Amino acid sequence: MNKVQICYSPALYPHYHADEQIVVVVDILRATSAMTTAIAHGAEHIVPVAKLFDADDFRSRGYLVAAERDGKIVEGYELGNSPYSFMGDAVKGKKIVLSTTNGTQAIEAAREAHELLIGAFINITAIAGYLKSKNKDVLILCAGWKNRFNLEDTLFAGALSELLLANDAYSSDDDAVRAAIILHSHAAGNYYDFLENSSHRKRLGKLDLKRDIDYCLSRDLVNTVPILKEDRIVDAKTLFQPA
Amino acid sequence: MNKVQICYSPALYPHYHADEQIVVVVDILRATSAMTTAIAHGAEHIVPVAKLFDADDFRSRGYLVAAERDGKIVEGYELGNSPYSFMGDAVKGKKIVLSTTNGTQAIEAAREAHELLIGAFINITAIAGYLKSKNKDVLILCAGWKNRFNLEDTLFAGALSELLLANDAYSSDDDAVRAAIILHSHAAGNYYDFLENSSHRKRLGKLDLKRDIDYCLSRDLVNTVPILKEDRIVDAKTLFQPA
Numbered sequence: 001m002n003k004v005q006i007c008y009s010p011a012l013y014p015h016y017h018a019d020e021q022i023v024v025v026v027d028i029l030r031a032t033s034a035m036t037t038a039i040a041h042g043a044e045h046i047v048p049v050a051k052l053f054d055a056d057d058f059r060s061r062g063y064l065v066a067a068e069r070d071g072k073i074v075e076g077y078e079l080g081n082s083p084y085s086f087m088g089d090a091v092k093g094k095k096i097v098l099s100t101t102n103g104t105q106a107i108e109a110a111r112e113a114h115e116l117l118i119g120a121f122i123n124i125t126a127i128a129g130y131l132k133s134k135n136k137d138v139l140i141l142c143a144g145w146k147n148r149f150n151l152e153d154t155l156f157a158g159a160l161s162e163l164l165l166a167n168d169a170y171s172s173d174d175d176a177v178r179a180a181i182i183l184h185s186h187a188a189g190n191y192y193d194f195l196e197n198s199s200h201r202k203r204l205g206k207l208d209l210k211r212d213i214d215y216c217l218s219r220d221l222v223n224t225v226p227i228l229k230e231d232r233i234v235d236a237k238t239l240f241q242p243a
Numbered sequence: 244m245n246k247v248q249i250c251y252s253p254a255l256y257p258h259y260h261a262d263e264q265i266v267v268v269v270d271i272l273r274a275t276s277a278m279t280t281a282i283a284h285g286a287e288h289i290v291p292v293a294k295l296f297d298a299d300d301f302r303s304r305g306y307l308v309a310a311e312r313d314g315k316i317v318e319g320y321e322l323g324n325s326p327y328s329f330m331g332d333a334v335k336g337k338k339i340v341l342s343t344t345n346g347t348q349a350i351e352a353a354r355e356a357h358e359l360l361i362g363a364f365i366n367i368t369a370i371a372g373y374l375k376s377k378n379k380d381v382l383i384l385c386a387g388w389k390n391r392f393n394l395e396d397t398l399f400a401g402a403l404s405e406l407l408l409a410n411d412a413y414s415s416d417d418d419a420v421r422a423a424i425i426l427h428s429h430a431a432g433n434y435y436d437f438l439e440n441s442s443h444r445k446r447l448g449k450l451d452l453k454r455d456i457d458y459c460l461s462r463d464l465v466n467t468v469p470i471l472k473e474d475r476i477v478d479a480k481t482l483f484q485p486a
Contacts, residue, residue: 008392009255015390147258149251149419173442176392179426186425199416 003137004164006157006176010102010109011147022136023113024127024160026120027143028152029200030081031068031103033120033216035233038086038096040123040222045232047097050108058097064090066098071207074099082212083122106143107228113139118226118233121156121191121219128163130225130236138164151183151198152217155191158184159219191217246380247407249400249419253345253352254390265379266356267370267403269363270386271395272443273324274311274346276363276459278476281329281339283366283465288475290340293351301340307333309341314450317342325455326365349386350471356382361469361476364399364434364462371406373468373479381407394426394441395460398434401427402462434460 007016026032035046047063055065055077066079073080081100098104110116114136119127131138140160142153158180164170165177172178187194192214195201204213215221225236250259269275278289290306298308298320309322316323324343341347353359357379362370374381383403385396401423407413408420415421430437435457438444447456458464468479 006392008251009258011255011258012252012390015252015254145418147255148417149249149422151418151422154418154422173445174391175388175394175397175442178440179392179394179397179422182429183422183425186429197421199418202416 001171002135002169004140004161004170004172004177005138005174006140006142006161006180008142008149008154008176009144009147010106010141013109013141016139017112018137018139020114020136021139022115022117022131022134023110023139023141024117024119024131025103025106025110025141025143026153026156027100027103027106028120028156028216029204030083030212030216031100031143032118033122034081034083034086035098035103035118036120036123036222036224036226037083038091039226039233039235040224041087042092043086044093044095045234047095047232048104048107049097049099050104052099053097062095064094064096066096068100070101071204071209082209083215084212102143102145106141110141111228116228119156119160121159121217122215122221123224124156124160124163125220126223126225128160131164132167132169135169138170145200150200152191152195152200154180155184155187155194244414245378245412247383247404247413247415247420248381248417249383249385249404249423251385251392251397251419252387252390253349253384256352256384259382260355261380261382263357263379264382265358265360265374265377266353266382266384267360267362267374268346268349268353268384268386269396269399270343270346270349271363271399271459272447273326273455273459274343274386275361276365277324277326277329278341278346278361279363279366279465279467279469280326281334282469282476282478283467284330285335286329287336287338288477290338290475291347291350292340292342293347295342296340305338307337307339309339311343313344314447314452325452326458327455345386345388349384353384354471359471362399362403364402364460365458365464366467367399367403367406368463369466369468371403374407375410375412378412381413388443393443395434395438395443397423398427398430398437401425
């Protein structure tokens with residue numbers, strides 16, 4: 001029987017780390033939604049970086065350079081973390097380097113995981129399918145907001161826990177899983193309204209990002225499973241089916 | 244307007260620390276319920292210690308020595324953290340030193356707080372009244388289980404948040420508060436049944452501690468507010484009304 005657990009903050013990851021466990025990192029608004037979009041739209045790979053980095057160095061090596069802090073594009077970088085920046089010809093075949101307020105910190109925290117996947121509502125069913133095929137313990141790592149608990153990542157964690165626990169191969173005795181499932185059921189499928197008063201939706205609302213939020217809260221727009229290999233996020237498919 | 248926030252793990256406290264904020268530490272099963280019981284029953288003071296300590300040293304200074312790990316009394320110490328051990332003549336006028344798996348770690352984490360109170364269901368209304376009289380920002384610090392999220396402390400945090408937010412002097416934009424209030428409302432007043440599948444209730448259930456759990460989940464059995472002064476937990480009343 002495989003265990004499902006949820007960690008509500010990157011700062012708590014050391015208390016949840018275990019060998020052989022697959023970690024799903026989620027930062028719904030918007031880092032992991034944007035990363036998943038880029039990989040689904042054919043980006044060659046993404047280098048996630050916790051700290052702000054030398055943009056010129058990466059530019060000279062042919063990278064698209066993206067950095068977001070507090071919901072805004074950082075000055076001196078081309079892109080932030082809006083998923084609409086990571087679609088179509090803008091990213092197809094491209095290499096991307098990205099630093100964000102929370103998502104890339106969570107990836108950094110769990111870099112030593114057995115496998116590390118990038119999850120979002122837009123690929124939740126694909127993630128659940130991949131996990132079931134691997135038959136390992138699962139830890140869902142919420143990026144939160146500056147190491148604090150947030151609701152949107154918790155909703156995703158509850159939704160993914162439900163998908164896994166519907167399968168006989170998974171069980172959980174983790175209070176965080178129970179809480180997330182209750183909160184997800186409370187949202188009753190209407191994530192947007194449920195999150196109306198959440199702290200980060202309000203923060204982004206002030207930046208006029210309703211279109212981004214709508215996109216990030218939509219389920220199963222793509223069928224892609226991004227996975228960390230060495231220091232790069234790539235499409236899990238490419239690991240088994242070389243082009 | 245005073246803010247209400249919840250921190251779900253002692254390990255996250257540095258991300259919530261603020262000057263002038265009153266911290267309420269809670270470890271419902273059973274450390275803060277036991278400490279509150281001891282102070283309500285007339286213990287002179289309690290020294291909370293994160294690590295196991297030299298029992299003989301404290302004994303020679305007239306202390307009752309108590310230590311619990313994983314729900315059990317540690318060998319070589321007289322008491323664990325059962326609230327029934329801290330009642331009546333056993334504690335009246337006594338000095339107590341106590342180390343527990345989670346509660347005393349949470350106190351250690353927040354030792355530098357402006358004020359640190361010991362909260363439990365058994366004194367929740369007294370705590371809310373004290374806080375309102377102080378008119379400061381409030382952080383509820385859940386001890387959790389070995390730095391992980393747990394449900395029983397979250398229920399308390401939701402209940403106390405509700406009591407405070409019913410008052411115009413308090414507001415919150417913290418997602419953790421919203422989540423705890425939803426979870427508390429989901430329990431619908433029946434904490435015992437709600438926690439039936441919680442990880443720690445099961446852990447204690449195996450140790451046959453149903454009577455302790457019933458007691459710890461009862462509201463307003465006492466009217467005492469324990470507060471940390473220097474390295475000692477005392478009755479807040481004694482700070483203003485010397486005997």
